[in-house]
Amino acid sequence: MINFGDTIALNKKAQFYYNQGNLKEAIAWCYEVIKYQPDFVEVYEILGSFLQLNGDINAAVRAYIKATEVLLDNGSVYSNLDRSLFDEYGSQIFQLINDNPGQMSFQEYAYITNVVGGKVPGNFLIFGVGKDSLLWLGVNRGGKTLFLEDDKDWLNQVKVGCENSIEAYLVEYGTRVYLWKSLLEEYSQGNDCLWMVLPEKVLFTKWDFILVDAPAGYSEEKPGRMKSIYMAAKLAMESGNTDIFIHDCDREVEDIYSDYFFDKGYLINQVHKLKHYSLKRY
Structure with missing residues (x-):
């Protein structure tokens, strides 16, 4: 069983491949982290940014949605997101955060x-x-x-x-x-x-x-x-x-x-x- 410390190390490895310009390997390592730590919100956020840079907007939206759900995993009525809303507005939100860095996430x-x-x-x-x-x-x-x-x-x-x-x-x-x-x-x-x-x-x-x-x-x-x-x-x-x-x-x-x-x-x-x-x- 991989512990949380090992997960951090795997996440850093994904960042390493990104810094080397190897997006494909960076994305693969993000999925490796998720396999062992499916409630690690940071990896979904990083994965979303990598997928976006790779041009896979739909997959990036799914990663960010999952990051949001993990962040909200507190039993509230709003913990689960309506995927159909993000089929419609996901790309628009991505464009906003690209055009307005430092505003809403x-x-x-x-x-x-x-x-x-x-x-x-x-x-x-x-x-x-x-x-x-x-x-x-x-x-x-x-x-x-x-x-x-x-x-x-x-x-x-x-x-x-x-x-x-x-x-x-x-x-x-x-x-x-x-x-x-x-x-x-x-x-x-x-x-x-x-x-x-x-x-x-x-x-x-x-x-x-x-x-x-x-x-x-x-x-x-x-x-x-x-x-x-x-x-x-x-x-x-x-x-x-x-x-x-x-x-x-x-x-x-x-x-x-x-x-x-x-x-x-x-x-x-x-x-x-x-x-x-x-x-x-x-």
């Missing part, structure tokens, strides 16, 4: 696609527009998908790229990341300083899904997601039956604000930097 995209795609059509609110806006429109086919964006130039650019097929509204945050502690302290003292002006259409719609992936929060001078996380919580509580996804929870603001405004009992899963909360009204 395949597993994060796959997870949201699986949850939303399994419940459509619905009302889907997204903080932030981007190259993935068309993906979300497709996944929520037949439902209402609405975007909120604070960067006018970026919004116009995305609209052109989407042939003006998206419904999006310009919003203002008026915050900076470095203010996150003082804003949270002020809020905890009874001042609703995190409320933001939103279109009535947003405030009076019952949302089935909310994704917080904006505004920018990667530096102290950027607006940060303090208000978008807070408003997502408020809208979800008003709606009563909502799945909420918050991205970039490896960062302090997203991690602390999501834990503050969503009870940990509502946390369903975390996939890489993505947290999934579910608020249900019984």
